[in-house]
Structures are given as C-alpha cells and as structure tokens.
Amino acid sequence: MKIRVYYEDTDAGGIVYHSNYLNFCERARSEVFFRHGLSPVFGGGQFVARKIEADFILSAKLGDTLEVVNELLEVKGASFLLVQRIFKEQKMIFELRIMLAYVTFEGKPQKITPDIKRLIESLF
Amino acid sequence: MKIRVYYEDTDAGGIVYHSNYLNFCERARSEVFFRHGLSPVFGGGQFVARKIEADFILSAKLGDTLEVVNELLEVKGASFLLVQRIFKEQKMIFELRIMLAYVTFEGKPQKITPDIKRLIESLF
Amino acid sequence: MKIRVYYEDTDAGGIVYHSNYLNFCERARSEVFFRHGLSPVFGGGQFVARKIEADFILSAKLGDTLEVVNELLEVKGASFLLVQRIFKEQKMIFELRIMLAYVTFEGKPQKITPDIKRLIESLF
Amino acid sequence: MKIRVYYEDTDAGGIVYHSNYLNFCERARSEVFFRHGLSPVFGGGQFVARKIEADFILSAKLGDTLEVVNELLEVKGASFLLVQRIFKEQKMIFELRIMLAYVTFEGKPQKITPDIKRLIESLF
Secondary structure, three states: OEEEOOHHHEOOOOOEOOOHHHHHHHHHHHHHHHHOOOOOOEOOEEEEEEEEEEEEOOOOOOOOEEEEEEEEEEEOOOEEEEEEEEEEOOEEEEEEEEEEEEEOOOOOEOOOOHHHHHHHHHHO | OEEEOOHHHEOOOOOEOOOHHHHHHHHHHHHHHHHOOOOOOEOOEEEEEEEEEEEEOOOOOOOOEEEEEEEEEEEOOOEEEEEEEEEEOOEEEEEEEEEEEEEOOOOOEOOOOHHHHHHHHHHO | OEEEOOHHHEOOOOOEOOOHHHHHHHHHHHHHHHHOOOOOOEOOEEEEEEEEEEEEOOOOOOOOEEEEEEEEEEEOOOEEEEEEEEEEOOEEEEEEEEEEEEEOOOOOEOOOOHHHHHHHHHHO | OEEEOOHHHEOOOOOEOOOHHHHHHHHHHHHHHHOOOOOOOEOOEEEEEEEEEEEEOOOOOOOOEEEEEEEEEEEOOOEEEEEEEEEEOOEEEEEEEEEEEEEOOOOOEOOOOHHHHHHHHHHO
C-alpha cells in the first residue's frame, strides 16, 4: 500500500511526526479489509492494538511516497502478530511489530474462531 | 481555556497546521461541558458542525500558550451559533464563526428543546 | 483525488471528525503539485490558509471512498481563491471556499508573480 | 501532567485511537521543557524517537482525564531512555518505553554533552 506524506503528517521538525508511522500502518491493516470488500469491524468484534515494538530507522518528509508491507507472523487464540515495514525508495525506514487482540464491541477479549483465523491468514 | 501547542499540532511549515485551530475550538466547546460535569453527548443527541467561517490572522508555533474564548451568538430551533476566538498574548490570531446543529445519534437534525436551550445559554 | 476514510479520521461520534475534511482538501491541494513533480513549497514561499468558509452537508464514515474536486475561482495579487468539494458516491458532502495567501518562509505576505500565477492557473 | 480526552483523540471504535497515547506521552515530554521556560529544541539539536515498546492495557474515552508520569531510566552517549505511564483514576492504562536519540537539525545522531546530560537528569 502506497502512502503519500502530506503537511498534516509532518511536524515543526520538518519530518513525519513519530506516531504517524503507526497511523500509516493502521491504514495498511484496514486497507487489506477494504480491498476485499470487507470491514475491519465485523461479526462480533474488532481488533485493537495490545502491544507494539517499533524502530524508527530513517525519517520521511513532505511529498515522500511510502510503501507499507505487512507480514503475518502468527494467529493465536485471541490475537495475532503482524510485522509491518515502511519503505521509502526501497529503503526500510520504519518497522513495527504489533499484537492485535480480538475484542467485543465492549472491549472484552474474545476467541478468534477458526473462520476468523482463516480470514486473517487469507488476507495478510 | 488555555491550550499549549505541541509538536503534533505543528507542520513542516514550522507553525500550527491550519485545521488544528478548529480542533482547539472544539476542545474549548467540549471543555465547557466537561467542566460542569456534563458530556457534550447527552440526552438524545449531540452537536455537529454545519457551517463554519474562519479567519487565520496570525500563526502559532511550538510551545505557545493559546487561549480560546467562546461567545454565544444565538440559539435557534435546531442549531446554535458561536464565535470562538483564539488569542496569543492578548492578540487575536484566529476567529471562528460556527453553526452547530443538534442531531440524533443517527445524524438526523432535531429540535433544541427549551431545556437544552437553557443549558446552552447557561454554559456558553 | 480519491481519499479513503481510516480509523484515525473518525471520532467517537462514528463519523469523520469535522476538521479532517479540511485536511482532505489540503491533501488534494498538495497532491496537485506532487503529481506534476512539484512541491507546494517553492521559490521563495508557500501558501497558507487565510480565510475559509465551509458547509458540512453529509457525513462520511470508516471505509468510505471520497473524491475531492478542486475549482480555481480567482488568482489575486497575493492570494488565490479555490472551491473544493468532497463527494461520496456522486453526492456532495462537504464544500470549502478557501483563500490561500502566498507568504515568505517567515510568514510575510508577498506578491504572486506572473510566473506563479500561470503555474496556479495551469495546475488547478 | 493531566490530559483531557477530546473528540479528536477518539475514533469510531468509541475509544482513544491507539497512536494518540504516544502523542500524549510526547506532550508530557515537551511540557517538562516548557514548564521550565525551555524548549525541547535547543542548542544544536533535538530529540527524536528511535525505539519504542508500548503496552495498551485499558482504553480511555471521551472526557476522561488522564495523567502521564515520566521516569528517566538512563542517559547514554547519544540517547536517553524513558518510561512513560498513563493513568486513569489511579489505574495504569498505557506504558511506553522510549529511546530518544539526540540529533542535529539535519537528523544526524550526535553526542549528549555533560551539560545536556545534567539538564535531562534535572528535568526528568
């Protein structure tokens, strides 16, 4: 998924504000659903970030075109693990490891059913 | 209401990103409710922006302390009009005229009851 | 220009947060430059919002695909006027009239030269 | 540092959008400087996020008052480590471990001088 850096993504330091790389990754996760005519909100729940680890390697600036690449690591009982990497002209500038928990609309953790597991594995 | 300008509010131009002045005004509208132990979401609805006119007079930058001042102009049948001014060291840097419509949770316009009219008039 | 609505664009009301329509319009203005291999920051300055008037007609929600259409109204001595309309499935949901002033990097107003006037007229 | 949750901080899931907890932590880091009459941009450089690890424990919603507490772990040769915890009514809802690198305005890593080390140790 390609993402363009606009003014709103940058800060007074002249580069992309650090937490916006997480937003770019979230767009790339949601877009996987949208592109298949699905919504990231489905059935009885949605996915929320539980744990993240991120490395900020290089910075992006206004007008840059970035690419987000998703890699599924593992689907567990109530969550799944994803690595998302952001590239700028073939160079990796950001890497995110994220654990996404499947929760009810009230925010309670819930089991990932075999159907949802298959869906995640087919999408990512 | 005092608002500090942080990195996230600025852009690569070195100043506050234009639409963030609207966010500052929205914070000031919501804060009026919060300070009275109320929520801006109440009874059968909430207020949404319907029309705005804004003048960007001077710019703010990282670390500035701004003050937002609200002035109620008029409560109409299904909306109310507010002027919100942002000051930086006594100088007005931004002025917003906003019409806020009262809508149901499905987004349908609805009447402002006398009770809600009194509430708005007492809050703003 | 097509814009997808992601989680970050929405708020607890379930719809796009009002000021984000301004961000979408700003993306569409910048993208005009980027698509021609140009930057919205050029020569001795950049454009900043000076006055806006906006109508919020209908709301957009997570996953919607929006289209922003720009129409140039007038290039004046030190600013230009643009109308930007956002459509969702052919229906106009937001309209912005914006005056953009040409300023130096220190934020001082400056004249739009004939070259820059021609550039704006050819781009928008 | 106290932070109020406004509409702009929430998303269509009804709770604070995940990356905004990072913004809250950044505000708390910058505020440490502002409260002492200093700027987080000083001398020959500024601090940028290099690595983060975060746990999203509980969620916050519109109107919540949060508190961010900073704890300095270590000042190294060209970076420092901070733990930042966000509390809602005494309960920890978010924890961030962040490595902040000291860089020049061109983004090059640079040494933390003894003066800057003392400053960091006195502020955090």
